[in-house]
Amino acid sequence: MTRRYSALSLFREGLGGHRGWQPAWRKADPRPAYDAIIVGGGGHGLATAYYLAKNHGITRVAVLERGWVGGGNTGRNTTVVRSNYFYPESVALYDLALRLYEGLSRELNYNIMLSQRGMLIAAHTPMQMEICTRIANAMQLNGVDGALMSAEEAMRRVPLLNRSEDARYRCMGGIWQGRAGVARHDAVAWAYARAASGLGIDIIENCAVTDLLIEGGRVTGVETSRGTIRAERVGLAAAGATPGLAARAGVTLPIHTYALQAFVSEPVKPCLDTVLLYLGTGTYVSQSDKGELVVGGGLDRVPTHGQRGNLPAQETVLSGLLEMFPAFGQLKLLRQWAGVVDVVPDSSPVIGPTAVEGLYLNCGWGTGGFKAIPAGGWLLAHLLARGEHHEISRPFGLDRFVTGRLIDEAAGSGIAH
Amino acid sequence: MQRFQCPFCGLRDETEFHFATEAGKSRPEPAEEVTDAEWAAYLHLNDALKGQAREVWVHLTCGEYFLMTRDTLTREVSGSEALPGRAS
């Protein structure tokens, strides 16, 4: 029976015909009651479960997932991780995530294939270069690695960039973050599920939460497709499905849901070894280990709950790609898909309590929550365990919409993934 | 490309339209009696539910705001009408 992953266990299993591998996590059936329930088995829900056990010793916990683990946005995103945000509150949050990511493969004994290949946010006008200078300065003041990159350096690093004299969006340089990169999205979900399950937490798939039970202003459990489950503490980490769930408790959220699409090309030889985002077109791209180009861009502009994209957004993203890299015009696309993302007016997440006692939120990640999974889990676990904010999550509560202290990263860092 | 019905111009490409807000909100008045929480709710809170929705959209080309009834899951549009008090 092999539980720990290592070169030695791989070798040993190889000799035995690979018959001794254990499932990565137990298929648990719901028990009648838990100390805490987490709704949503995406990265944020699973990381919450893991940190509840590891940081707070709370293991009578269930993660309820209506489909399969990582089948939501966690398994649909373009896997860019970075912490090059503008406001100190955001940097504290996203850099906590990146620091945790940096040690995660080792900590969870699971290769999440973190590849810190760096990310260039490319500018195309003198005005954009000025904005980039401002953001790079903010990053340095916030203690995060980030620097301005010249056009020559950008062209040297990314030789296939459009160099034509009459390019509509010629690269004038941009912001570089060397610690940014990509990680394997499924592995992040599976690694947290395995680690949480190993610490005694029940991961329950095919279990849809249909209602929240509220008595005297506090949460007492959930109604599910597999029966009633009781708990005094419930965390919602259901991305685009969160508004519908919160509504069951009478909580209305500052969220609109939109489809965000991604595209994958046929595999080609290595030709792009960083992540590239064009400010001019909003398109970004990286190359996967298999050689495919993984491409994303802006939201579809029609609010929706349907997990599929529309054609105008595809056209915008792909024409942006060809403007960046004319050579990619020869490639065929293999796949295209979309996820329903939970967008908040200031493009920052919502982490915090609700008006219902015992009910906590981790949502509003919109187009950029993959990079934040370790931090989102860490902070929701803290809220569930202690009933109060961690210093890092405090600015991200729902109360900011009343006080007006928004953390407007859409304006601050021209948000993209 | 989906096409939406502008009550003033007829069927047009979706790219000519912009979502404004969910329908049914009314601005809290008088201003001096409105609490921060009421104002925040008016500005920011939405239902964002799956299924039938009534929304205010703007047809960017003619600049008119109007009401659209549609399904947020299937994207099927079932109605499009001028705002009360605006003849189409």
Ligand SMILES: Cc1cc2nc3c(=O)[nH]c(=O)nc-3n(C[C@H](O)[C@H](O)[C@H](O)COP(=O)(O)OP(=O)(O)OC[C@H]3O[C@@H](n4cnc5c(N)ncnc54)[C@H](O)[C@@H]3O)c2cc1C
């Ligand atoms: C195309 C695309 C590209 C993206 N690119 C990036 C990127 O490059 N970098 C980045 O940082 N972020 C990116 N994102 C955003 C990122 O994917 C999300 O912010 C992040 O994965 C959210 O994680 P989550 O755990 O909150 O949500 P999810 O992974 O969506 O998990 C929520 C889970 O809740 C479950 N659920 C819903 N309702 C119920 C219910 N009633 N009962 C039980 N379970 C329920 C769902 O099935 C789902 O599995 C991208 C998103 C998309 C769609």
Ligand SMILES: [Zn+2]
């Ligand atoms: Zn019109």
